[in-house]
Amino acid sequence: MIEVKDLHKSFGEAHILKGITTTFDKGKTNLIIGQSGSGKTVFLKCLLGLFDYEEGSIAYDGEIFSQLTEDEKRNLRAKIGMVFQGSALFDSLTIAENVMFPLRMFTKQSKSEMQDRVDFVLKRVNLEDAHKKKPSEASGGMQKRVAIARAIVNNPKYLFCDEPNSGLDPKTAIVIDNLIKEITEEYQITTVINSHDMNSVMEIGEKIVFLKNGFKEWEGSKDTIFITDNESVTDFVYSSNLFKKVRRMYLDENQ
Amino acid sequence: MTYLHNIGAYFLMIAEMFRKPTKWSVMKQLILKDIDDLIIGSLGIVAFIAFFVGGVVTIQTALNISNPLIPKYLVGFATRQSIVLEFAPTFISIIMAGKVGSFITSSIGTMRVTEQIDALEVMGINSLNYLVFPKFIALMLYPFVISIAMFLGILGGMAACVYGGFSSLEDYIIGIQTDFIPFHITYAFIKTVVFAFVLATIPSFHGYYMKGGALEVGKASTTSFVWTSVVIILLNYLLTQMLLS
Numbered sequence: 001m002i003e004v005k006d007l008h009k010s011f012g013e014a015h016i017l018k019g020i021t022t023t024f025d026k027g028k029t030n031l032i033i034g035q036s037g038s039g040k041t042v043f044l045k046c047l048l049g050l051f052d053y054e055e056g057s058i059a060y061d062g063e064i065f066s067q068l069t070e071d072e073k074r075n076l077r078a079k080i081g082m083v084f085q086g087s088a089l090f091d092s093l094t095i096a097e098n099v100m101f102p103l104r105m106f107t108k109q110s111k112s113e114m115q116d117r118v119d120f121v122l123k124r125v126n127l128e129d130a131h132k133k134k135p136s137e138a139s140g141g142m143q144k145r146v147a148i149a150r151a152i153v154n155n156p157k158y159l160f161c162d163e164p165n166s167g168l169d170p171k172t173a174i175v176i177d178n179l180i181k182e183i184t185e186e187y188q189i190t191t192v193i194n195s196h197d198m199n200s201v202m203e204i205g206e207k208i209v210f211l212k213n214g215f216k217e218w219e220g221s222k223d224t225i226f227i228t229d230n231e232s233v234t235d236f237v238y239s240s241n242l243f244k245k246v247r248r249m250y251l252d253e254n255q
Numbered sequence: 256m257t258y259l260h261n262i263g264a265y266f267l268m269i270a271e272m273f274r275k276p277t278k279w280s281v282m283k284q285l286i287l288k289d290i291d292d293l294i295i296g297s298l299g300i301v302a303f304i305a306f307f308v309g310g311v312v313t314i315q316t317a318l319n320i321s322n323p324l325i326p327k328y329l330v331g332f333a334t335r336q337s338i339v340l341e342f343a344p345t346f347i348s349i350i351m352a353g354k355v356g357s358f359i360t361s362s363i364g365t366m367r368v369t370e371q372i373d374a375l376e377v378m379g380i381n382s383l384n385y386l387v388f389p390k391f392i393a394l395m396l397y398p399f400v401i402s403i404a405m406f407l408g409i410l411g412g413m414a415a416c417v418y419g420g421f422s423s424l425e426d427y428i429i430g431i432q433t434d435f436i437p438f439h440i441t442y443a444f445i446k447t448v449v450f451a452f453v454l455a456t457i458p459s460f461h462g463y464y465m466k467g468g469a470l471e472v473g474k475a476s477t478t479s480f481v482w483t484s485v486v487i488i489l490l491n492y493l494l495t496q497m498l499l500s
Binding site for chain 2: 048049050070073074075076077078080082084085086088089090091092101102104105106160
């Protein structure tokens with residue numbers, strides 16, 4: 001579980017995060033949503049330890065990040081898996097080498113043990129035959145799956161995903177969403193996804209945190225988002241006619 | 256103020272480069288890859304330029320010696336001095352600032368743009384040690400490149416001298432042995448090691464701290480070439496003043 005308390009982050013005069021308090025539960029897919037410029041990416045980078053913050057705290061299973069020594073922070077980071085928006089695969093390595101990378105860096109496993117683990121996770125993300133390809137030879141959906149494989153290969157306790165569906169067709173996006181949800185439940189990971197894909201919100205949003213102008217405007221789940229009367233949330237989530245109709249149908253069915 | 260900030264950031268980068276070392280089994284492979292990319296990959300162009308510029312230096316020297324009282328072996332002497340003292344260590348380093356420097360800046364800059372550096376940091380890896388340190392170690396073999404440039408420059412000079420009919424082979428060989436001061440070789444290699452450090456770190460700095468997209472990667476490569484060249488020229492002046500005067 002990740003607990004965030006009264007988090008503040010500024011860049012010079014610009015106050016980006018204004019006192020965010022929330023928790024992200026283990027074994028659940030937690031989504032951070034909000035308009036562009038609402039502070040989602042900054043929030044995610046604070047959670048990852050890439051940005052320092054001025055006030056507040058972030059605790060990973062009770063360990064407050066800012067109070068850890070450099071070595072403890074490094075050990076904690078080894079338990080974090082991250083799927084970047086653009087996948088961030090290493091161009092010079094093959095897909096198998098990319099997935100093996102965290103094992104080479106942080107474990108003392110033999111080459112055959114690492115190879116077995118890589119085979120297993122690549123099979124888990126349905127990429128059995130892609131070992132020798134370079135990232136540039138893989139499609140966007142394949143690259144995302146490789147990024148997920150790399151993120152989970154070292155059995156992380158925390159999985160962060162920044163816009164995992166961006167640039168993907170709707171069918172592939174659903175495959176990626178379901179894969180993340182399955183992996184989260186299977187390995188009991190605390191997963192935090194930064195998204196503005198409404199399909200993801202409806203499909204896998206077991207907990208949803210809505211940010212607006214650096215504040216936590218609302219939090220709930222994919223079920224409560226249908227019945228909320230928070231105008232900022234409804235304006236954002238039901239901005240398209242399709243989602244307005246879906247909501248109306250849901251409310252009619254549940255009246 | 257920006258210049259001061261950048262100079263400070265550059266020295267902090269160098270200090271950070273030596274902290275939290277990457278696992279040796281991984282680092283070893285990175286060093287070997289960088290030796291291949293930066294040293295072995297540069298031998299062809301260095302050999303080509305050294306050979307022909309050596310020839311040109313010889314022709315220019317020979318054509319400017321019109322006084323019959325000046326001995327013919329002076330052509331070999333002047334070629335050796337030009338190549339060992341300045342052409343091989345300094346001129347080749349400027350060329351390497353373009354070839355190796357822009358390669359380093361663009362490869363690290365592209366990793367920055369595509370969040371690969373963020374990926375390393377998230378995993379708890381010291382990205383500066385992972386990316387810059389192997390380049391620094393690989394470029395410690397740079398004196399080997401410069402030795403080849405010295406040898407081929409003098410060889411090119413000899414070929415131009417003999418086949419161009421400017422002097423005999425014997426005169427040229429006497430010339431390259433005349434008044435040989437071994438410290439000049441030491442001086443050239445001291446400069447080479449200093450320039451190797453500059454070639455590894457300044458382009459890395461420009462790539463690592465760049466902001467923006469693909470266009471900025473190109474701009475960072477150009478800026479890195481300019482600054483690497485400026486620093487090499489300035490250090491060349493300071494080292495020459497300190498070591499030879």
